[in-house]
Amino acid sequence: MKTRTVVSGRCLAACLAATLLVVLLLALSPLSAPDCNCGRFEPLETPLSSDRLAVLVPFRDRFDELVEFVPHLTNFLQHQGVNHEIFVLNQVDQFRFNRASLINAGFKVVRRTFDYVAMHDVDLLPLNPELSYARPADGRPFHVAAPHLHPRYHYPTFVGGILLISVKDFEQVNGMSNKYWGWGLEDDEFYVRMRDARFNVTRPGNLTTNTSNTFWHNHNTSRRKRDFTKCYHQKEVTRRRDRYTGLKDVKYQVVARHHLKIDNIPFTLLNIELECDKVLTPWCECEEPKEKAKPKT
Numbered sequence: 001m002k003t004r005t006v007v008s009g010r011c012l013a014a015c016l017a018a019t020l021l022v023v024l025l026l027a028l029s030p031l032s033a034p035d036c037n038c039g040r041f042e043p044l045e046t047p048l049s050s051d052r053l054a055v056l057v058p059f060r061d062r063f064d065e066l067v068e069f070v071p072h073l074t075n076f077l078q079h080q081g082v083n084h085e086i087f088v089l090n091q092v093d094q095f096r097f098n099r100a101s102l103i104n105a106g107f108k109v110v111r112r113t114f115d116y117v118a119m120h121d122v123d124l125l126p127l128n129p130e131l132s133y134a135r136p137a138d139g140r141p142f143h144v145a146a147p148h149l150h151p152r153y154h155y156p157t158f159v160g161g162i163l164l165i166s167v168k169d170f171e172q173v174n175g176m177s178n179k180y181w182g183w184g185l186e187d188d189e190f191y192v193r194m195r196d197a198r199f200n201v202t203r204p205g206n207l208t209t210n211t212s213n214t215f216w217h218n219h220n221t222s223r224r225k226r227d228f229t230k231c232y233h234q235k236e237v238t239r240r241r242d243r244y245t246g247l248k249d250v251k252y253q254v255v256a257r258h259h260l261k262i263d264n265i266p267f268t269l270l271n272i273e274l275e276c277d278k279v280l281t282p283w284c285e286c287e288e289p290k291e292k293a294k295p296k297t
Helices: 009-028 063-079 099-110 167-172 186-196
Strands: 052-059 083-091 116-120 124-126 162-166 215-217 252-262 265-274
Touching: 052 063, 052 099, 063 083, 063 124, 063 252, 063 265, 083 099, 099 116, 099 186, 099 252, 099 265, 116 167, 162 167
Parallel strands: 052 083, 052 116, 083 265
Antiparallel strands: 116 162, 124 215, 252 265
């Protein structure tokens, strides 16, 4: 047995129209990308689990990765008999990307009909069939993308990438902080929330793979740069534990729900508009730096 050791005006409208067009093309076309030799997993003979998993995928403008993700993960979970549905949480507002708030919003959509959720990056695909997505037997969070297996992040408090958590536990810690606009640190803050709640985060153990072949990190950093910008007093605020914002006060609207297919594999795409309190987090929008005046000659 294995041990279970995140533009306004006409520009915004144009972006939304382009997003919808690409989504429709994906839905109608049997697209696939050749980069991943991920293989196929034969379904088990056992019936689907009675526990229902909602896979929550924070998302914006990464359709090439989504085309790989949906068929691969569905195939992987069917092999394990995991009763699941994939929800792609597509941020369509003008603000900077907010992975944590998207997860909070998606959780509110699924909380009444699912038993546990997977907070799942779209660019991280599991390769080893020994990685279990079953509901953790002890009822506590299970970090699938463990530091000793993740291809990039290896610090001991890392809980990003792929984390399974029950509906009850996510509600108990008030979800994730809504203060993290841009890239990074929201999962580190969530680790502190779980630690303060005395949750024992478990991780996979005794696998036959390592950091080089347990996951495929499907992310091109040269084409898809991270938003590392820190403006106003963002750096100071987001280095501290957030004891105020979370699941209970996330502001959002689901403006559209699409039931789509990629390679005939179904998933649900939620177009989500987040709201920003610019007094609390003015860094949801960062002004472009002004050009320095050229010296007189």
